[in-house]
Amino acid sequence: MEIMDVKTLRSMDERAITEYGIPGILLMEAAASSLLRHINPSLSYAVILCGRGNNGGDGIALAIKLFQMGKEVDLYLLDDADKINGDASVFYQMAQNMEIPMTILKEEEDLWSFQEALGDADLIVDAVYGTGFHGEMPPFLGLVIDMVNEYQEKVMAVDVPSGLLPDQGTPSPYTVQANRTVTFEAYKKGFFSYEAMPYLGEVLLESVGIPKKLKAEMTQSTYFVTEETACALLPRRIITGHKNTYGRVLAVAGSQGFTGAAMLSVDAAVSSGSGLVVLTSFDETLGILVPRLTEVMSLPLEKLESGVRSAQAVAFGPGLGQHRDVYKMLLRTVKTLQEEKESRKTLVLDADGLRAMVGKCDLFEEMSFPVIITPHPGEMSILSGVSKEELEKNRLETAVSFAKKHGVVVVLKGYYTVVTDGERTYVNSTGSSAMAQGGMGDVLTGIIASFAGQGLHPLDAAVLGVYIHGAIGDELSQTRYTVKPSEVVENIPKYLKKLLDKTIVRERVSKADV
Template identity: 35%
Template sequence: MRAVTAAEMRELDRQAIEEYGIPGLVLMENAGRSVVQEALEMLGQARGRQVTVFIGKGNNGGDGLVAARHLHNLGAEVKVLSLAPLEEISGDAAVNLAIWQRMGQRVYYAGREEDLNAVRLFLVKTDLIIDAIYGTGFQGKVRESVSKIFDVINASGKPVLAVDIPSGLHADTGQVGGNCVQATRTVTFALPKLGLLVEPGAGLCGELKVADISIPAVLLDNEQLKRHLLDAAMVASWLPVRRSTDHKGDFGHVLVVAGAAGYSGAAVLCALAAARAGAGLVTLAVPASLQPVVSTMAPEIMTLALPQTDRQTISTEAWPVIKKMLERCQVLALGPGLTTHPETVDMVRELLPQIGVPVVLDADGLNALVGRTAIFRQLKAPLVITPHPGEMARLLGVAPAEVQEKRLALAEETAARWRLTLVLKGARTLVACPDGTLYINPTGNPGMASGGSGDVLTGVIAGLLAQGLTAGEAAAAGVYAHGLAGDLAAGEKGPQGMLAGDILHYLPRAWQVIKQAGLLAG
């Protein structure tokens, strides 16, 4: 499913109204009715229930007024509270205000600080709060009097249904403008807004529902809308079909260059994950003294001994061995457990510009390029990098907090500038491609915050690349399947104490779920 900025959504609305002739009032009516549908699910029934609708002066408030009308007609006791003076309500919202008033219904003004106690009283017996105050056009910070209303709503303990977006949330970034309504459920219209899909917005919107308000499908599936929320059917469409005549040579050969003394586990997890992703062959290249160890840890994986330093890390002398091996492989995974030994760092820096196959670079492979990011632009083949926020901060020379605050913008800008596919890990992992395509991943859970989880992801992406997926497809499919495997593991084991090996164990089941979704979608 595509995801949009506030400006892109406004353009879709404009095209629906001006080019297809769908009146704005029709779109507003459809939006309001979709709010009613969600409200009825939350209430069970309308008759005898009490609903408080908070509105602002814009179209979001108009959607709330439509919902108020229909809920009233269905037998609910509805109170409408406006945080804007009624004379400021204009356009299609004013039409619906007039309808509400002609029905003999009142709108209470609650935009002053002295109205707080009255608002608290309204909410005492309320069964559902509908938040239709600010829409996707909100920018900046909420004013203090409105912020206090938000506090009252959030402290009420009542379920909250947000209209299009929780008020106070920035639609493009998911950041909060000083204060924000905490929704139990959000019904957004036509397509999800970016701010609802990334943290902290994803956590503030509660359960997210996307409602059809009759915008023509041809507009919603416009190729110029390059941001996507990943789902299983999309991932399934990228996976290769396995025919009865296929053999291991048809699914690619991955070379994993990883490991050092004390870090053999990272190397093995990465190699096994590439195999679990479907690669036909996987060779794990490690410092020579580690080869006997990793051979016993992963019998399904071929191993290769590399020249090593006195600290049992990969030395610069390993380059000719790696180069020769790459003549037989389709993908290189580089980085897990390498360490930042100076000679190993030099090996990474010398190796990368000379590689002619797609590369997945992670962990110490990324650390080796801090201050040397110009190397990214020297690569001849597709590159996928998979930093967590701390690694991303080191690469960019900024504070980790800045990475978290500007995840979307930094991911897109960096992928374009460095001409690579960027996987920015974390809650709602982002996959940014150099052509501007962005994927947002909804799978995964806090139980995956465990050592080795990133090594598994690197292997999964490499295994998919080996099977012929593009860099963007492999990265997006990899993060989705990796997160889904983590969700399946957490569902059976619980998130506490989950290990990276659990993600590895549940990967085959994750692929089954994904392929089943593809069959249903087809």
């Protein structure tokens, strides 16, 4: 699914009208029908607050539909009729002809009846700005929005909550706090800013009838990862496959006190389908772990280079600790990968592997092989020099900028994990706070390294790994207050089989359609 900025969305609408001959009023009518799908049929009374542009037109068109269904509707307009423009004026005239109750809000004395209506309403619809807000909220409208926000549980926003910048996700001092937002054709770029999330409520994506061909023609580089995405990326198991078919992963992980991180990462790689997984670590760490490694081979650190040469992917960092030997080990790994650059082995850097790179990010630009980094926000802040506060506001931009500058795939973890190579960007749709436990990142590293080792493009391996990791957590959280990392590992094979079955069904349906 696409994530679009306002400029692209407007261009798409204009082309639908001018090139495909779709009347603007038809798009508005379709928007109203889409909104109607998210309204309880037992609704008795709705208050619809409308601006003068297309967003207001969507609201007026919805009012007409509800009125025709016999529902009580009150329209509150923020402009005189002669200021309502474009296609919205057509629906305004229809609403007038049908004698739908309308009130123009201009003065503070107009707000008494509005306040009473808000209290009585089953539904309050915000159709003021949509994507048209530019950061300047009139003081009077600020009063109106404050009143609306007293009834957040009733509020449905049309396309974008009024007062929220759709590209940046920055809220104005007066921003509608919606219970749900019905957005059209694509997720808005700003929806994935942590600042925006308290105002959106549940986000529901709907179509207004933009032709698929036109949508496909719109140049896009940002996508929302769904199950369909994961199905398309999942590697297939061939009937003649053997362990060498599915790649070898070397994990450089674990240290005294952090043996669990190594166990979780290698077990995740095994469960994700790797043909062979090898762990190399400090002697004391291997002494603890070897008796427990039933499906994983071990390798002493002095043989690190041979392990790198034999692997298709290297997971470096989980639980290694923060002593100076880690950087030396990383340099040995990088040197060997440079020598093996023709085979395009992938390095996945996590945790202590990332900490070893602090202040040394220029080393990334010397790496001639694929690199995936998996920082949490704190690590990303240190690596990039961007404050945590700024990072929360600009997660996509920070990740893209770092990926472009250093030539790596960035997996910026968190709610709506961002995965980017600087050219294409994916926002993940899975995962929850039930997974907020130490060790979850180690599991993710193992999954991503496994898919990279199985031959997936590094960006695809990261996108698929992040989606699967979160999806398993989501499923488990349906019956658990919290989800342990080991539970995610245990459920990887079962989830991958379920995803494979769905992929096969999708392929059969696609062939039948042809």
